[in-house]
Each structure stands twice: as structure tokens, then as C-alpha cells.
Amino acid sequence: MARIEIDRSGETFTCEDDTILRAALRAGIGFPYACNSGSCGNCRFTLIEGEVEHGFGKAAGWSERDIRRNRWLGCQAIPRGDCRIKLRLDDQYRPAIRPAKTGALLESVREITHDIREYDLRLDRAMDALxxxxxxxDLPGMTQPRAYSMSAIGEGGALWSFQIKLMPGGAGSSVLAGLSHGARLSLDGPFGTAHLRPEAPRDILCVAGGSGLSPMLAICRAAVADxxxxxxNITLYYGARGMADLxxxxxxxxxxxxxxxxxFVPALSESAPEGWTGRRGMLHEVVEADLGADLARHEVYFAGPPxxxxxxxxxxxxRGVAPEQMHFDKFL
Ligand SMILES: Cc1cc2nc3c(=O)[nH]c(=O)nc-3n(C[C@H](O)[C@H](O)[C@H](O)COP(=O)(O)OP(=O)(O)OC[C@H]3O[C@@H](n4cnc5c(N)ncnc54)[C@H](O)[C@@H]3O)c2cc1C
Ligand code: FES
Incomplete structure (x- = not known):
């Protein structure tokens, strides 16, 4: 077990069979991050003392410049012993619910669109999430886990559902496509800061591009019930290419x-059939055309392709929407 000290913060935590970011979040520390997958670079830290290795060497969020400056990605770095690291902690990343690992049983799979399926995972132990x-x-045969947002957290945290787009040629997607009822998986969570703020005093606007529907649906369902x-007022915009994506x-x-x-406002960006009277165009343009100056009166949640x-x-x-009113995940 390694002991990690965050320079000049007074924070220390232990890390065992884990990445530095995830161990810090499990210890309740506000370690900045977003994708947890090596792509965004938000979890970068400088290594002052000790040794680490990266689980995913070719991570998109890790540059030659980072390597020269001894900067590493918290979501990929695994310590080889005690370490002292440097980064700026931020309370907005302090987890409301500390993430944990558990096994899970794939209980059912449903088709949502031609390429999005909803997977219900029954957790070995109930865990809460926002x-x-x-x-x-963790998918069988994959060396790195994939990030998927929950579309619902049911049965007191015992059943987590995920809507997942099967990407053509994606290694993770082809494993998922072959999974059926009864498969055993393991998962780690919850993560992310783009969750519902039920106490925020504004109307709620959710905008989902493709499989971004999963977390937006969770937010709409929770807001309606809270x-x-x-x-x-709660509004959900959903961007699809054509009718097959509805x-x-x-x-x-x-x-x-x-x-x-x-x-609910669907918008088609590519092919619309004759007689389609709904919105057409790129999702951000449709939202802007409809809500314009009213946008700043909303708490805005969005998710989808980068x-x-x-x-x-x-x-x-x-449009003058304050950063504190925007909550989003890029599906990197
Ligand atoms: C915060 C977040 C939430 C997301 N939520 C959803 C969701 O709800 N539904 C959904 O459909 N998608 C979601 N995604 C996207 C999802 O995680 C996958 O990136 C997407 O499904 C790609 O498909 P794939 O696994 O088949 O592609 P692959 O090509 O197998 O993998 C793509 C991703 O894995 C990484 N990767 C590939 N190979 C390796 C490797 N050897 N080691 C380490 N990393 C590797 C890549 O950098 C890339 O991020 C989310 C992504 C993020 C960051
Ligand atoms: S959180 Fe580590 S690279 Fe995005």
C-alpha cells in the first residue's frame, strides 16, 4: 500500500491496487477530473517524489510536454511506492458520495434505438449515486474500464441502468454487444460532477446528444420525482441524426x-422524413433558436459527443449562462 502526500495541502491518503485519482476520491479529497479515461487531462499532477506508472500509456490527455515536466494523469497513474505530488485541489470535486468497487450481474438488456441499448446491472451491494x-x-478482455453514465438508479441503489451506444469498430462496444443476461461484470463509482442540483432555483434544461440521453434521462427522472x-419547468432536448435514432x-x-x-423536444440533424414537423438542425443551434435570451434563467445539463x-x-x-449553471460530460 502506498502513501500519497499532496504537497502544501496537508492531505494524505493511501492507494492500493488503484489509480491516484480514484484513491483520492475514495478518501473524500477534491482532486480535479472529468473523464476518468485518460482523455481530458483535467486530473494532471506533478510528481515531486516517488515513482508511478501509467495504466494506459498512449492516453490522449498526456502530452510529450507533460512527460518532460514529470506531469502524470491521476486517472491513469498507479504508484510504485510512497509519493509526494503537486496539484491544485478544488472543493467542487470533493465527492458527495465516495466511489467504491463492486461486482454486478447483468440482469437485462433492452433496445432503446437501433444502436443504443439499456443494460440493467444488479450490484452485489447497493450503492447510492446522484x-x-x-x-x-470493467468489460471482459479489456485492459481499461469504460465510463458509462447511469440512466436510472433503482431499488435503493441495488439496480443501476446504463444506456450505451454500440460504436462501430469500438473494442468495448463489440464486447458489450456479445454480453447477455447473467454475465458477471465489475464496476466502480459513482463519479462525475454533472449531477442534478435539486436546490438550484432555476428551470431545468437538459440537452442530450445521442447516448448523452442516459444521464439526461436520469436527471429528468430524479427532478420529476423530487x-x-x-x-x-423541465425541458429535455434530444439530438438525433435521423428517425432511426429516435x-x-x-x-x-x-x-x-x-x-x-x-x-420533450427532439431535433433531427440529418435526414428528416416528409411530414416531419419537429425541429431540424444542430442541437446547440436548435436550443439557441428556441430559448435565446431565456437560457440564462435555466440550470443547464448536457451530455454527448465532444x-x-x-x-x-x-x-x-x-448567451451569458454562468459557468456555475452549466453541468456537463463530454463522452470522450
Ligand atoms: C464521463 C463519460 C461518460 C460516458 N457515458 C457514456 C454513456 O452513458 N453511454 C455511452 O454509450 N457512452 C458513454 N461514454 C463513452 C464511453 O465511455 C466510450 O468511450 C464509448 O462507448 C466508446 O466505445 P468503445 O468502448 O467501443 O470504444 P473503444 O475504442 O474500445 O474505446 C474508446 C475509449 O476507451 C479508451 N481506450 C481505448 N483503448 C484503451 C486502452 N487500451 N487503454 C485505456 N483506454 C483505452 C479511449 O481513449 C477512448 O476513451 C462516456 C464517456 C465519458 C468520458
Ligand atoms: S480525468 Fe484523467 S484524463 Fe480526464
Missing amino acids: AGQYALV PRCGAR FDTAILPHEADGTPKLR AMAEAMERMLYQ
Whole structure:
């Protein structure tokens, strides 16, 4: 077991069979991060004393310059002994629920669209998570876990559901596609800061690109059920390429008489069939055209492919939405 000291912070923690980032979060420390997958670079630290190795050597978020300056990625670095590291801690990353590892049984799989499936995992022990958070799932035969956001956290934390897009040619996707009821997996979580803020006083706007639907659905479901959000309007925009990417709206939260409890706005960016009267175009442009100056009155949540998330972020800044009102994950 290694002892990790964060220089000039007074914080120390132990790390055993773990990455430095995840061990810090398990110890309740506000270690900055986002993707947990080696891509964003947010978890970078400088190694002052000791030795570490990277689980994923070719991580996209780790540059030649980082290597020259002895900077490492917390989500990939595994200590070889005691270490002293340097980084700026930030309380917004201090986990409300400390992540933990558990085994899980794949209980069921459903089709949501032609390429998104929803997987229900029954955890060996119930664990809580906030709506909008994600887990790291170990897939059989893969050396690194994949990040997937929960679409629902049910049965008091015993059942976590995930909507996952099967990417053509993706190594993780091809393993997932072959899994069926009864498969054993292990997962680690919850992670992420793009979760529902039920105490925020503004209307709720969720924007999902493709499989970004998973955490946005979790947020909508939790907001509808939370009395603290009772007075807020809840709107979900969903960006799809064509009709094959649309899903059955029965999965959205509904009143007993079948009326949706939120406003749902699908937008098609590529092919729209004759007679389609809904929105067309790129998701961030559709949202801007519809809400414009009203955007700053919303608490905005969004998730999806990096290009979509970056376009949303830029547009929201230009529209005067404060960074504290934006909560998002880029599916790197
Ligand atoms: C915070 C977050 C939440 C996400 N939530 C969802 C979700 O809810 N639903 C969904 O469909 N997708 C989600 N994703 C995307 C998902 O994690 C995968 O990146 C995506 O499914 C890629 O498919 P793949 O695993 O088949 O691709 P692959 O090509 O197998 O892997 C792609 C990802 O794994 C990394 N990778 C590949 N090989 C290695 C290796 N040898 N060692 C280490 N890392 C490697 C890559 O850097 C890349 O990030 C999320 C991503 C992030 C960061
Ligand atoms: S959190 Fe480590 S690279 Fe993104």
C-alpha cells in the first residue's frame, strides 16, 4: 500500500491496487477530473517524489510536454511506492458520495434505438449515486474500464441502468454487444460532477446528444420525482441524426394519464422524413433558436459527443449562462 502526500495541502491518503485519482476520491479529497479515461487531462499532477506508472500509456490527455515536466494523469497513474505530488485541489470535486468497487450481474438488456441499448446491472451491494453521474465498468478482455453514465438508479441503489451506444469498430462496444443476461461484470463509482442540483432555483434544461440521453434521462427522472424541483419547468432536448435514432417516449417520466411530465423536444440533424414537423438542425443551434435570451434563467445539463458538448458550452457562454449553471460530460 502506498502513501500519497499532496504537497502544501496537508492531505494524505493511501492507494492500493488503484489509480491516484480514484484513491483520492475514495478518501473524500477534491482532486480535479472529468473523464476518468485518460482523455481530458483535467486530473494532471506533478510528481515531486516517488515513482508511478501509467495504466494506459498512449492516453490522449498526456502530452510529450507533460512527460518532460514529470506531469502524470491521476486517472491513469498507479504508484510504485510512497509519493509526494503537486496539484491544485478544488472543493467542487470533493465527492458527495465516495466511489467504491463492486461486482454486478447483468440482469437485462433492452433496445432503446437501433444502436443504443439499456443494460440493467444488479450490484452485489447497493450503492447510492446522484442522477447524472457515471461509473467505470470493467468489460471482459479489456485492459481499461469504460465510463458509462447511469440512466436510472433503482431499488435503493441495488439496480443501476446504463444506456450505451454500440460504436462501430469500438473494442468495448463489440464486447458489450456479445454480453447477455447473467454475465458477471465489475464496476466502480459513482463519479462525475454533472449531477442534478435539486436546490438550484432555476428551470431545468437538459440537452442530450445521442447516448448523452442516459444521464439526461436520469436527471429528468430524479427532478420529476423530487419535491424540491416541483415548481420548475423541465425541458429535455434530444439530438438525433435521423428517425432511426429516435426512441419510444414511453421511457420518459409520465403522469398517471400518460401526459409527459416534462417538455420533450427532439431535433433531427440529418435526414428528416416528409411530414416531419419537429425541429431540424444542430442541437446547440436548435436550443439557441428556441430559448435565446431565456437560457440564462435555466440550470443547464448536457451530455454527448465532444463536438456537441463543446458547441453547447460555447453557445451558452455567449448567451451569458454562468459557468456555475452549466453541468456537463463530454463522452470522450
Ligand atoms: C464521463 C463519460 C461518460 C460516458 N457515458 C457514456 C454513456 O452513458 N453511454 C455511452 O454509450 N457512452 C458513454 N461514454 C463513452 C464511453 O465511455 C466510450 O468511450 C464509448 O462507448 C466508446 O466505445 P468503445 O468502448 O467501443 O470504444 P473503444 O475504442 O474500445 O474505446 C474508446 C475509449 O476507451 C479508451 N481506450 C481505448 N483503448 C484503451 C486502452 N487500451 N487503454 C485505456 N483506454 C483505452 C479511449 O481513449 C477512448 O476513451 C462516456 C464517456 C465519458 C468520458
Ligand atoms: S480525468 Fe484523467 S484524463 Fe480526464
